[in-house]
């Protein structure tokens with residue numbers, strides 16, 4: 199018997215589109231001879247439906263959609279995910295349709311509550327071994343912890359988090375019930391390197407339970423922040439038999455294979471740098487088309503952050519074209535005149551979709567202008583160049599008149615820096631408005647940690663594509679990209695030292711002089727945020743690890759925590775970002791912290807005495 203794993207790129211509230219993709223994937227699986235077709239968790243609504251799950255009408259509408267799908271199960275079995283409300287509780291379920299009938303609902307037993315997941319807010323876990331009957335448009339349907347059988351294959355489900363719960367997981371009881379196959383329909387967020395964890399989990403699962411184990415994840419940037427990689431895995435007794443290529447630009451993908459065929463077909467596992475490029479490219483592509491915007495605008499300084507983002511947009515075009523072809527790429531983003539780009543699709547589309555501007559001041563250098571211009575030209579992006587000195591001096595003289603004194607760098611350093619960053623904002627927003635485009639903000643995670651950014655200045659934007667990765671990674675990735683993505687336009691960018699260029703050149707500024715070495719921010723944030731350690735713990739741990747003067751190290755730890763606490767309000771106000779790494783500092787997804795606090799004052803006073 200053939201079975202199919204089908205991944206879909208869904209969008210909350212796109213009821214018709216979501217159903218169409220499920221039907222199209224079902225049709226393809228049927229054509230390929232599949233008899234069992236498994237879709238991911240919550241694919242009828244989208245996993246990222248947030249508080250819509252709490253309403254009465256939303257789960258009810260999902261049931262209407264399920265009913266529309268039932269006729270498509272003639273001759274096959276289909277499993278799809280949707281929310282199911284019973285009185286005041288909502289359950290996260292998989293519905294099983296077979297030969298034009300609804301056979302039952304399996305309910306998730308463990309809620310995902312770590313990192314980016316908040317399932318307890320919406321769903322109630324189902325108790326192991328419990329089975330009830332529910333009403334579905336007048337019919338009584340089995341619901342709960344149930345298994346199914348088809349042509350001699352006995353199978354059951356572990357819905358995403360269920361599979362990640364060690365000894366408690368439902369798999370053990372499914373094994374006691376002698377299932378031949380376990381399926382894990384998932385909505386598992388992408389993070390760099392996570393595929394290796396999943397591979398291990400699925401290998402181990404098929405080994406521990408000595409059965410066939412199938413895994414299928416959602417696909418794409420569904421609702422803004424999380425990206426799903428559409429991973430499909432199939433394993434038998436500890437050996438992966440099938441793995442697809444991740445992070446596709448397609449609406450859906452169907453992987454069909456013979457149940458019991460033990461031949462291996464395993465797509466390449468790529469390095470972290472490739473994953474970052476592919477996930478960001480897909481994240482941007484989905485954001486662009488789902489927000490129905492016409493392109494991107496970027497204030498391009500020629501420095502590391504904005505240059506990374508320019509390359510990611512170009513990668514979106516390159517990778518999208520490679521997978522979809524010119525016509526489908528254009529259609530998906532709402533460009534009807536696709537033939538206009540056929541002379542040089544990649545360059546012409548980057549030109550259409552990415553507008554950049556270098557906005558110099560008297561503190562800018564020739565180096566950064568050249569860097570920005572040469573990169574934009576090499577990618578094919580539109581490039582404008584103007585200075586904002588007039589705006590800066592207009593604001594400054596108004597304040598000077600009001601205060602009755604001249605501003606100067608000795609006394610007014612931060613104010614004079616910030617007005618430059620802010621003066622860039624209205625004009626670049628203007629360009630975004632004119633183009634109906636998304637303004638890309640360039641914040642990275644290290645800046646987010648310490649608030650090294652001007653609010654409503656360089657934080658301005660609709661999305662912050664790299665806010666979830668640290669600056670150390672950004673700098674490393676740019677060097678990798680120059681070589682491995684064949685981006686010679688990055689040569690100049692990679693030769694520059696990160697600097698905000700907000701002070702006059704005689705007061706030479708570098709980010710690391712203002713703050714601390716980026717490598718150290720990365721070490722401290724891992725311990726402070728990822729591992730949730732105290733300032734004192736971090737000091738002792740790093741004292742062992744790093745060859746640094748203890749007083750200097752104390753100073754850095756102190757600076758990190760003081761700036762971290764003071765700048766929570768800024769993290770609350772950064773434009774939405776993609777989740778890309780093991781952890782991030784976005785309060786709406788991974789890390790929550792009080793906006794007002796005493797800022798670790800007692801902890802840091804203790805540290806002084808250590």
Ligand SMILES: Nc1ncnc2c1ncn2[C@@H]1O[C@H](COP(=O)(O)OP(=O)(O)OC[C@H]2O[C@@H]([n+]3cccc(C(=O)O)c3)[C@H](O)[C@@H]2O)[C@@H](O)[C@H]1O
Nearest residue numbers: 612615616619649650651652653656697698709764767793
């Ligand atoms: N708890 C709180 N809740 C809400 N708001 C709070 C607040 N604490 C201060 N504030 C407000 O925050 C304001 C200060 O924030 P803000 O105006 O953003 O400025 P601020 O954080 O004081 O300074 C910006 C820093 O970012 C650096 N920067 C800026 C731009 C670009 C780059 C670069 O790397 O290229 C670096 C710059 O060198 C400087 O160190 C205060 O005037 C106050 O209004």
Ligand SMILES: Nc1ncnc2c1ncn2[C@@H]1O[C@H](COP(=O)(O)OP(=O)(O)OP(=O)(O)O)[C@@H](O)[C@H]1O
Nearest residue numbers: 497498499501502503504556557640656696697698
């Ligand atoms: N001269 C400039 N022209 C256009 N945009 C600028 C200029 N200077 C700064 N910006 C904008 O402000 C953002 C913040 O500057 P920041 O210095 O943090 O980033 P970067 O210049 O891209 O990288 P780096 O810090 O590595 O030099 C930039 O990414 C860019 O969007």
Ligand SMILES: NC(=O)CC[C@H](N)C(=O)O
Nearest residue numbers: 310358359362385386387
């Ligand atoms: N949707 C879920 O249950 C997610 C579970 C799991 N922690 C994962 O990231 O894959």
